Amino acid sequence: MSSAKKLADCSLDRRAPLCWMKQMVPMPDSVRLATDIYFPALDGERLPGAFPVILSRTPYNRKGFLENALFFARHGFVVVSQDVRGRFESEGICQPYQNEAADGFACISWIKQQKWCNGRIGTMGSSYCAALQTAAACLNPPGLSTMIVTVGPHSSYHSSMRHNGTLEQRFLVFAFSMAASSKEAAADPKLAAIFNQAKEHVWDYLRSGPIRKGSTPLSLLPHYEQFAIDISTHSRYDEFWQQPGFGLRPYLDQLPNIPTLYVGGWYDTYTRATFENLLEHGCRQTAPVHAIVGPWIHGGVGGQYAGDADFGPEAGKNMQEISRQWFCQWLKDEDHGLNVRRKIDYFLMGRARGGSATPIYRGGTWHSCSSWPPPGCRQTTFFLHPEGRLSSTRPDDSDGKSSFLFDPANPVPTIGG
Known part of the structure; x- marks a missing residue:
């Protein structure tokens, strides 16, 4: 058998x-x-x-x-x-x-x-x-x-x-997280403590501007620092991204x-x-x-x-x-x-x-x-209306306008990853 x-x-x-x-x-x-x-x-x-x-x-x-x-x-x-x-x-x-x-x-x-x-x-x-x-x-x-x-x-x-070229800063957070969980940090308690603290304060580093060589604790592990710099500076769809x-x-x-x-x-x-x-x-x-x-x-x-x-x-x-x-x-x-x-x-x-x-x-x-979009699916355009409403009806000029403040230092939270 x-x-x-x-x-x-x-x-x-x-x-x-x-x-x-x-x-x-x-x-x-x-x-x-x-x-x-x-x-x-x-x-x-x-x-x-x-x-x-x-x-x-x-x-x-x-x-x-x-x-x-x-x-x-x-x-x-x-x-x-x-x-x-x-x-x-x-x-x-x-x-x-x-x-x-x-x-x-x-x-x-x-x-x-x-x-x-x-x-x-x-x-x-x-x-x-x-x-x-x-x-x-x-x-x-x-x-x-x-x-x-x-x-x-x-x-x-x-x-x-990146999203159509615009950097998603969460992957800078990812660089810090990878450094904190690295085998180098596991072998050196002092290094682990530095990166665990840095991971908790990563937004403080990012508020200071783009990551540069030697500007953050990532410089202690240059390969993770270089990753953060590369994804920040390769702003076009070049050989790096391919x-x-x-x-x-x-x-x-x-x-x-x-x-x-x-x-x-x-x-x-x-x-x-x-x-x-x-x-x-x-x-x-x-x-x-x-x-x-x-x-x-x-x-x-x-x-x-x-x-x-x-x-x-x-x-x-x-x-x-x-x-x-x-x-x-x-x-x-x-x-x-x-x-x-x-x-x-x-x-x-x-x-x-x-x-x-x-x-x-x-x-x-x-x-x-068996195909996408599904059969019978139709595309619908929605328009912004006052008080945060969406409607398929185009708003009148009399509806006025709505506004919100976009602040990269205070980003919209996400649970998506």
């Missing part, structure tokens, strides 16, 4: 504990990346043979993927979780988003050469970890068979780090023709990018390209709440189970009804009701379509 058959015929309880090993995987420049590998097991013994592989690469500590790793290994996948260059236990220097295509390509190529890999590799991850997937895909690595890209970029210059780690927009014509699932949220900062990826990637290939978009914020995919809004339990999605079915379809040839070229599941949000109490119940319903 094959290993896969033995695993399929036994209970999930008998598939635990999972066998695990840590390995330092070499990159072409000899820098080694810390990598955890989880194997399917039966009654505590690792099963022999080759299996499909699920890869997650992250700057946020590979050990945070443990729950998913155990889940997918119990369902017959080898799972690989890796710290990116310069983060946590990986060697080298972290230059956010800038080495990820080559390192991702090298990692996937290494996996394909291992005896425990059957040659079929899927990737998953959200936000930065979504960018890691598409960066590697831009180089079309051998063995890459499918992706689940959750809240990831299309072009960081046009939407996310690196694969900042989005797949320049590489659409060389992506592998593989099934891809894009996941996004209406309140996420990557909503625009999710649909740009769906439409621009999808129109260039014959393999299925699907999307799921719910009423979710960044970091809240699959839930029913977005800030003070409650969309009801029907808004929730079990993304782990959805991912399992996706990978079983495309890495194991199981039939889960996903072999259609285009499928978009989207949540149509309801109207607020129930007064001013929070959470504000809105509800809503899920719908599916």
Whole structure:
């Protein structure tokens, strides 16, 4: 009996504990990346043979993927979780988003050469970890068979780090956060204290003007300082922004023709990018390209709440189970009804009701379509009216005008990420 058959015929309880090993995987420049590998097991013994592989690469500590790793290994996948260059236990220097295509390509190529890999590799991850997937895909690595890209970029210059060129200052906050969680800070308590304090007062630094060399504690870790300076000073869509780690927009014509699932949220900062990826990637290939978009914020995919809004339990999605079915379809040839070229599941949000109490119940319903915008959808223009109202009716001159003060030092708060 094959290993896969033995695993399929036994209970999930008998598939635990999972066998695990840590390995330092070499990159072409000899820098080694810390990598955890989880194997399917039966009654505590690792099963022999080759299996499909699920890869997650992250700057946020590979050990945070443990729950998913155990889940997918119990369902017959080898799972690989890796710290990116310069983060946590990986060697080298972290230059956010800038080495990820080559390192991702090298990692996937290494996996394909291992005896425990059957040659079929899927990737998953959200936000930065979504960018890691598409960066590697831009180089079309051998063995890459499918992706689940959750809240990831299309072009960081046009939407996310900058918005049509205008800098989103939250990514300067991100630079401080990365420095505070760096392996350098972890190894030096004094450095950690400096960055933890700096992270709490980051807006004080930003109010002083653009970040310059030596002007903030980021100078203690020059690679993070340089990232903050680069995203601030590259004001045009130049070669810096066209690196694969900042989005797949320049590489659409060389992506592998593989099934891809894009996941996004209406309140996420990557909503625009999710649909740009769906439409621009999808129109260039014959393999299925699907999307799921719910009423979710960044970091809240699959839930029913977005800030003070409650969309009801029907808004929730079990993304782990959805991912399992996706990978079983495309890495194991199981039939889960996903072999259609285009499928978009989207949540149509309801109207607020129930007064001013929070959470504000809105509800809503899920719908599916095979093209975007959905059939029958029409574009409507809304106009500003007095007292903060919106209407599809153009206002009269007699309605006067409304004004508000825009102060970058006191920005509008967001829960979107």
